[in-house]
Amino acid sequence: MDTLDLLRNRRTIRKYNDTPIGDELLSELLEVAFRAPTTGGMQLYSVVVTRDNEMKQKLAPTHFNQPTVTSAPVVLTFCADYNRFVKWCEASDAQPGYDNFASFTTAMIDTLLVAQQFNTAAELRGLGCCYLGTTTYNAPQIAEILNLPRLVVPVTTLTVGFPADVPQQVERLPLEAIVHHEQYKDYTTDDIHRLYAEKEALPANKRFVEENGKATLAQVFTDVRYTKKDNEYFSRIWADFIASQGFK
Amino acid sequence: MDTLDLLRNRRTIRKYNDTPIGDELLSELLEVAFRAPTTGGMQLYSVVVTRDNEMKQKLAPTHFNQPTVTSAPVVLTFCADYNRFVKWCEASDAQPGYDNFASFTTAMIDTLLVAQQFNTAAELRGLGCCYLGTTTYNAPQIAEILNLPRLVVPVTTLTVGFPADVPQQVERLPLEAIVHHEQYKDYTTDDIHRLYAEKEALPANKRFVEENGKATLAQVFTDVRYTKKDNEYFSRIWADFIASQGFK
Structure with a gap:
C-alpha cells in the first residue's frame, strides 16, 4: 500500500x-x-x-x-x-x-x-x-x-x-470548503448549505441530531457540545x- | 526503507x-x-x-x-x-x-x-x-x-x-531532555549543561556564536534571533x- x-x-x-x-x-x-x-x-x-x-x-x-x-x-x-x-x-x-x-x-x-x-x-x-x-x-x-x-x-x-x-472513518468537508486560491473567498449562505449538505445528510449525524433533541446538526454543537457559556x-x-x- | x-x-x-x-x-x-x-x-x-x-x-x-x-x-x-x-x-x-x-x-x-x-x-x-x-x-x-x-x-x-x-540534518536534544516520566522533573544547572553539551559543541553552532560576535550560543538567541524587545x-x-x- x-x-x-x-x-x-x-x-x-x-x-x-x-x-x-x-x-x-x-x-x-x-x-x-x-x-x-x-x-x-x-x-x-x-x-x-x-x-x-x-x-x-x-x-x-x-x-x-x-x-x-x-x-x-x-x-x-x-x-x-x-x-x-x-x-x-x-x-x-x-x-x-x-x-x-x-x-x-x-x-x-x-x-x-x-x-x-x-x-x-x-x-x-x-x-x-x-x-x-x-x-x-x-x-x-x-x-x-x-x-x-x-x-x-x-x-x-x-x-x-x-x-x-x-x-468507521468519519466525514470531512469537501476540499473546496477549506481551500482558497490566492485570496480568501468568503462563503455565501448558498455555499454553506452546499458544502455542509453531505455532512448533514449522513445517517450518523441525523441520529446525533435526534438523540440530542435538536432541530439541526449545528445546534448540537452550539447548544450541547461547545456552548458559549462553557467557551467563555x-x-x-x-x-x-x-x-x-x-x-x- | x-x-x-x-x-x-x-x-x-x-x-x-x-x-x-x-x-x-x-x-x-x-x-x-x-x-x-x-x-x-x-x-x-x-x-x-x-x-x-x-x-x-x-x-x-x-x-x-x-x-x-x-x-x-x-x-x-x-x-x-x-x-x-x-x-x-x-x-x-x-x-x-x-x-x-x-x-x-x-x-x-x-x-x-x-x-x-x-x-x-x-x-x-x-x-x-x-x-x-x-x-x-x-x-x-x-x-x-x-x-x-x-x-x-x-x-x-x-x-x-x-x-x-x-x-545536513540539524541536531536535536537527547530524548531525556524532553521526556518526563509520570511527573515533570525540573532541571538542575548540571542537567542543563549536560543536555545542551552536544548542541553547543557542534562546529556549526560554534561558528554561529563566532559569526555573531557572542560568548555563548544562548546569547545568539537572546541577543540576536529572538530578543525580548521583539518578542514583546x-x-x-x-x-x-x-x-x-x-x-x-
Whole structure:
C-alpha cells in the first residue's frame, strides 16, 4: 500500500486492546516525533509520559473522565515549555526575554507539530491515538498533577494504544470548503448549505441530531457540545493560567 | 526503507528546484492533510494557496523577505477559521458562541495539526517544506493581503517545493531532555549543561556564536534571533490582532 494511504485512511482510536507499548517502541516514536520542525531549533516542548494507573486515575477527571484516559496503556501530555530553554539561557550568561504571549505562541506551535508527528509515527507503527481537547480546559489541574513549573503549559494530550477495533472513518468537508486560491473567498449562505449538505445528510449525524433533541446538526454543537457559556468560562481559565505560568 | 525512517530522516527544505507542483498532487496532499484529527469534526481551518508570483511578492515582506517565499512554487497559509463554522451555525438556526479565546485556541490546534499532516504527506511524496514562524508576527498584514475576514487568523505558513538540495540534518536534544516520566522533573544547572553539551559543541553552532560576535550560543538567541524587545513588540500585535478578528 502507498504510504500516503495510511495517512488517508487514518482514524482516531479511542479503544485499545491489552497489547502493551514497550519502552523501546515508545522511545522510537518519541525520537521520530522530535524530528518535527521546530522554531530556530529550540524544541520548546516537553512530553510527560503517564503509564502509572494511579496517575491515570488522577488525570481522568481533568479530561472529564473520558474512558480512553484510564484504558490507554500510555497517555502523553504535550507541554509548551520555555522553562528548559530559559534555564539554558541563564546557565549561559544570556538574558532571556520569553515571558510573553508571542513566545508562548511559538512554543505552542512547536508542541503541536511534535504531537502530530508523534500521532503519525504511532499510526505508521499500527498504534492508534486520541487527542484530548480537554487539556486546555483544565490546564491548571493538569499542571498541578504533573508538577509543571513556570513557563510550562499543557497544550494537548494523546492517549495511545493498539486498537481494540477500527471504527468507521468519519466525514470531512469537501476540499473546496477549506481551500482558497490566492485570496480568501468568503462563503455565501448558498455555499454553506452546499458544502455542509453531505455532512448533514449522513445517517450518523441525523441520529446525533435526534438523540440530542435538536432541530439541526449545528445546534448540537452550539447548544450541547461547545456552548458559549462553557467557551467563555474556559477562555478565562486558560488565559489566566497562561499568564500565571509566566507568559504575560 | 521503513516508512518511519522517512520521518526520522526528514529535514526542512528552503531551496527548491524548478519542478512544478501539479494541481492534482497539491489536491492529494491537502486531502490527506485534512484527514488530520480535528476537534469534534469541526475542521476549524482554511488554507490559502499562493501560486501567483505577484501574490508571493506581496507576502514576502510579511515574512521578512525570506527567499523561500518567492522561490517556492507553492506557499500555503494555514489559518484558524471559525468564520465558516459560524456561518454554518447561522444558516442552521443555531446561536454560535465562538468569539472567544478558548475557541481561538481550539481552532489554532486544529490548524497546526493539519499543517503538520500536510508537511508529512508532502515529505512522503518527495517534496520539501519550510515553516515560516513570521506568520504570527505579521498576521495583520498577511490577513489584509489574503483578504481574511473576521474569525480567521493566519497561524503558520509552509513553503513547498521539490528540494534543490538536501541539507545536513540539524541536531536535536537527547530524548531525556524532553521526556518526563509520570511527573515533570525540573532541571538542575548540571542537567542543563549536560543536555545542551552536544548542541553547543557542534562546529556549526560554534561558528554561529563566532559569526555573531557572542560568548555563548544562548546569547545568539537572546541577543540576536529572538530578543525580548521583539518578542514583546510582536506579543502586543498578535494579541491585539486575535481580538480584532473577533476572538476576545
